[in-house]
Amino acid sequence: MRNGWLSRTAVPGRAGVVVGIVLWGGCTGLISVEAGDVRAAPVPEVAVVAALLAVAFVLRGPRPFTALGIVLGALLTQAVAIALTPATSFVTAYLVPCAVLAFSAGRRSERSVPVVAMVSTAALAALAAYALASARLGDARETLTGIIDWAGAVAVLVAIVIAPWLMGRYWRRHAELRTAGWEIADRMERARDLDAERARLRERSRIATEMHDSLGHELALIAVRAAALEMAPEGDGARGAATELRAAAHGANLRLREIIGVLRENAEHSEPEGAQRPGEHGMSGMPTSGETVEDVSVLVDRAVRAGLSAHLIREGPDTDPASPAGRAAHRVVREALTNAARHAPGAAVTVRMVREDGDSGGSTTVLVSDTGATASSPGSPKTPQAAEGGSGLAGLRTLVEGMGGDFNAGGSTEAEGGGPGGAVGGSGRRRGFGVSARIPDTADAPADPAPAGTETARRLHGARRGARRRLAAALAVPAALVALVAVAGFGVLWYLGTNSVLPPQDYARLSIGQERAAVERMLPRFDYPADELVDPPPVPSGATCRYYLVEWENGLPPVYRLCFADDRLAAKDRIARG
Numbered sequence: 001m002r003n004g005w006l007s008r009t010a011v012p013g014r015a016g017v018v019v020g021i022v023l024w025g026g027c028t029g030l031i032s033v034e035a036g037d038v039r040a041a042p043v044p045e046v047a048v049v050a051a052l053l054a055v056a057f058v059l060r061g062p063r064p065f066t067a068l069g070i071v072l073g074a075l076l077t078q079a080v081a082i083a084l085t086p087a088t089s090f091v092t093a094y095l096v097p098c099a100v101l102a103f104s105a106g107r108r109s110e111r112s113v114p115v116v117a118m119v120s121t122a123a124l125a126a127l128a129a130y131a132l133a134s135a136r137l138g139d140a141r142e143t144l145t146g147i148i149d150w151a152g153a154v155a156v157l158v159a160i161v162i163a164p165w166l167m168g169r170y171w172r173r174h175a176e177l178r179t180a181g182w183e184i185a186d187r188m189e190r191a192r193d194l195d196a197e198r199a200r201l202r203e204r205s206r207i208a209t210e211m212h213d214s215l216g217h218e219l220a221l222i223a224v225r226a227a228a229l230e231m232a233p234e235g236d237g238a239r240g241a242a243t244e245l246r247a248a249a250h251g252a253n254l255r256l257r258e259i260i261g262v263l264r265e266n267a268e269h270s271e272p273e274g275a276q277r278p279g280e281h282g283m284s285g286m287p288t289s290g291e292t293v294e295d296v297s298v299l300v301d302r303a304v305r306a307g308l309s310a311h312l313i314r315e316g317p318d319t320d321p322a323s324p325a326g327r328a329a330h331r332v333v334r335e336a337l338t339n340a341a342r343h344a345p346g347a348a349v350t351v352r353m354v355r356e357d358g359d360s361g362g363s364t365t366v367l368v369s370d371t372g373a374t375a376s377s378p379g380s381p382k383t384p385q386a387a388e389g390g391s392g393l394a395g396l397r398t399l400v401e402g403m404g405g406d407f408n409a410g411g412s413t414e415a416e417g418g419g420p421g422g423a424v425g426g427s428g429r430r431r432g433f434g435v436s437a438r439i440p441d442t443a444d445a446p447a448d449p450a451p452a453g454t455e456t457a458r459r460l461h462g463a464r465r466g467a468r469r470r471l472a473a474a475l476a477v478p479a480a481l482v483a484l485v486a487v488a489g490f491g492v493l494w495y496l497g498t499n500s501v502l503p504p505q506d507y508a509r510l511s512i513g514q515e516r517a518a519v520e521r522m523l524p525r526f527d528y529p530a531d532e533l534v535d536p537p538p539v540p541s542g543a544t545c546r547y548y549l550v551e552w553e554n555g556l557p558p559v560y561r562l563c564f565a566d567d568r569l570a571a572k573d574r575i576a577r578g
Contacts, residue, residue, distance in 0.1 A: 016061060020057040020058065020060065021057075023057055023097075023100055024053050024054055024057045026096075027053055027093070027096050027097040027100065028046070028049070028050045028053055030093040030096055031046060031049055031050075031091060031093040031094065032046045032050075033093075034091050034092065034093045035091050035093075038089035038091060039089075039091075049074060049094075052070050052071065052074055053071065053097055055067075055070060056068075056070040056071050056097065056101060057101075060101055060104045060105075060108075061108070064101070064104055064105035064108045064109055065105055065109065065111070065114040065115070065118070067101050067104070067105070068098070068101045068102055068104075068105045068114075068115070068118065068161075069114075069118055071094075071097045071098050071101055072098055072118055072122055072161065074094060075094045075095070075098055075122075076122050076125055076126065078090065078091065078094055079126055079129070079153060080125065080126065080129040083126070083129040083130050083132075083133050083146075083149075084129060084132065084133055095156070095160045098160045098161060099160045099161075099164045100164075102115070102160065102161045102162075102164040102165040102168065103164035103165065103167060103168040103171075104168060105165055105168060106164065106165040106166060106167065106168025106169040106170075106171070106172065107168035107169070107171050107172045107175075108168075108172070110169075110172075115161065115162070115165050118161070119157050119158075119161050119162060122157055123150075123153075123154050123157060126150055126153045126154070127150050130146035130147070130149060130150045131143075131146070133146060134146040141496065141526045141527070141529070144492050144495070144496055145496070147492055148489050148492050148493060151485045151486075151488050151489040151492070152485075152489065154481075154485050155481075155482050155485040155486065155489075158478050158481045158482055158485070159478065159482065162477065162478050162481065163477075163478035166470070166473055166477060166478065169470050169473075170470040170471045170473075173466050173470050177464065222306075293321050293322045293326075293327070294321065294330060295318075295321045295330075296312065296321070296329060296330055296333050296351070296353060297312055299330060299333055299334055299337070300312045300333070300337070300351055303337050303341070303349075306341075308337065308340070308341050308349060309346075309347070309348045309349060310337065310340075310348075310349040310350070310351060311349075311350060311351070312351045312352075312353070313350065313351065313352045313353070314353050314355075315352070315353070315354040315355065316354060316355030316356065316357075317355050318355070319353070319355060319364045319441075323441070324403065325363075325364050325403070325439045325440065325441050326364075328399055328400060328403060328405075328437075328439050329353065329364050329366050329437070329439055331396065331399065332366045332368070332396055332400070332435065332437045332439075333351055333366060333368055335392050335393070335395075335396055335435070336349075336351075336368035336435045337349060337351075337368070338392070339392070339393075339433065339435075340368075340370040340433070343373070343433070344370045344371075344372055344373040344432065344433065345373055346373055347370040347371045347372055347373055347432065348370065348371045349368065349369070349370045349371075350367075350368070350369050350370075351366075351367075351368050352365075352366070352367040352368075353365070353366055353367075354367070361440060361441055361442045362440075362441040363405070363438055363439060363440045363441060364438070364439050364441065365436070365437070365438045365439075366435075366436065366437045366438075366439070367434065367435075367436050368434065368435045368436075369432060369433070369434035369435075370432045370433055370434070371432045372432040372433070393409050393435070396409075396435070396437070397409075400437045400438075400439060403439060403440065404440050404442075405437060405438045405439040405440055406436075406437070406438045407435075407436070407437045407438075408435070408436045408437075409433075409434070409435045409436075410433070410434065411432070411433060411434070496526055497549065497552045498552050499524050499525040499526050500524055500525075500526045500527060500528050500548060500549045500552075501524055501548065501549045501550070501551060501552050502523065502524055502548035502549065502550070502560050504550065506522045507550075507560050507572070507574075509522065510522065510562070510569060510572055511569070512569055512570070512571065512572065513568055513569060514568065514569045515567065515568055515569075516564050516567040516568060516569065517567075519562065519564075519569050523546075523548065523562075524548060527546045527547055527548055528547040528548055528549055528559055529547075530545070530547055533547065533559070533575070533577070534577070536561070536575060537561070537573065537575065539563060540563050540565065540570055540571050542565050543563040543564060543565040543570045543571065544563065544564055544565075545561050545562065545563040545564075545571075546561070546562050546563075546564075547559045547560065547561050547562075547575075548560045548562070550574065556577040557577070558574055558575060558576045558577060559574075559575050559577070560572065560573075560574055560575075561573050561574075561575055
């Protein structure tokens with residue numbers, strides 16, 4: 001975007017040519033009018049300046065700093081001529097094209113070295129001209145006055161070059177921000193589409209987890225009931241078992257239809273407005289507020305009624321099943337019972353829930369272990385990892401560890417009481433499987449990670465920050481430079497003024513006819529310039545006069561006049577002004 005914007009601004013089109021012609025005509029007209037008032041023969045100067053301005057305005061697009069250097073050189077030439085020949089009058093209209101082309105240079109280029117180099121060169125050249133003029137006069141006061149004039153020239157350079165150039169840089173960034181609006185909007189639209197797609201993927205992942213956990217659990221219990229029915233003798237009990245099996249299959253079918261319906265609904269919408277948000281269900285797989293909250297004891301009882309040999313042991317107070325820790329414990333037990341029914345048919349399952357309190361808050365420890373498949377059980381039992389890659393256990397690990405807890409799963413032996421991770425016992429001991437999880441009570445359901453700031457947002461923030469920074473620089477830098485130059489100039493003026501005061505007591509000690517050398521020993525370092533006086537009294541015949549301030553104050557303070565003739569004090573008087 002930036003290169004495209006530069007190409008549009010660096011090469012002027014038809015509108016740029018028209019603007020250049022208008023600016024050239026306006027600047028040339030101002031210079032010619034003012035030069036006609038202050039120059040005796042202005043035509044040659046105006047012709048040369050008009051040609052220089054024409055070249056500068058042609059180059060302001062492809063070479064903005066060259067164009068600025070041309071008009072700045074013309075201005076510097078006039079300033080040096082005035083410093084060396086005080087009779088020449090300054091044409092202030094030269095300042096206008098400098099300001100215009102400085103603004104154009106800032107608007108068209110990021111480079112700052114050329115502007116700093118040109119302003120520094122111009123300031124040094126002006127200083128050299130004022131130093132040369134002061135050295136030719138050989139007067140200390142004129143030298144200090146030249147320094148004040150040079151400080152004023154530097155302030156003018158800041159006002160007509162630095163300030164417009166900085167404003168042009170700000171305008172460039174502001175225009176860049178403005179022209180980037182459509183591109184930013186397009187990027188934001190694409191980012192929104194990507195966010196919607198990620199939301200759909202998260203919802204599908206959540207539904208897949210729910211299918212694996214809840215529907216898998218139901219189907220595992222159906223398998224247990226079917227195995228019990230297969231092994232049961234003929235009789236009245238078989239009819240009741242078949243009824244329960246049919247009811248369980250019907251419930252699993254309803255659950256499957258519900259999940260497929262949610263998937264279909266998500267597929268029909270481009271953006272899932274009804275999707276669960278992180279912390280409600282999300283990828284954590286936790287139940288939503290509208291879903292029935294079930295205690296672990298109910299879960300174990302249902303497994304026992306289905307024919308699974310399971311029993312529950314509780315230690316300590318019960319965990320609130322509606323809390324995040326209670327819901328996570330329910331999911332751990334459900335997954336462990338499902339794995340036991342599916343991979344270790346006929347095994348005895350022990351569910352142990354231990355509630356502990358500590359200084360940093362309570363926690364719930366869930367231990368679920370089985371004794372391994374019996375020899376008479378049909379099928380070839382496998383560990384959950386070998387059977388399906390442990391996707392359910394991996395989900396449990398992510399859930400528990402995301403809540404700040406610990407999770408372990410592995411082999412156990414019957415002799416060791418089913419603790420997870422135990423080693424295989426002696427001969428004849430059946431290999432089982434165990435799951436353990438420690439869940440802190442203060443844990444919250446893990447939320448999906450918040451998306452990082454988009455590139456569009458970062459770019460927009462950077463452009464706005466750059467525009468604000470350049471605006472601050474455009475206002476603060478020229479003001480600071482002008483203030484510094486003004487302080488230096490007023491300091492020199494104060495030094496000149498305080499060293500041009502002749503104290504009244506010293507003036508009273510001077511007498512007519514006193515030798516000039518003796519008088520000069522009592523005089524201040526600088527005298528007051530005679531051209532600052534309006535209609536002074538006539539100078540005595542054959543005498544030269546010098547003036548000194550009576551006191552240093554603003555306005556027009558009175559002055560002392562001392563006139564010398566034949567190296568003696570010929571006259572002294574006090575001139576009131578204002």
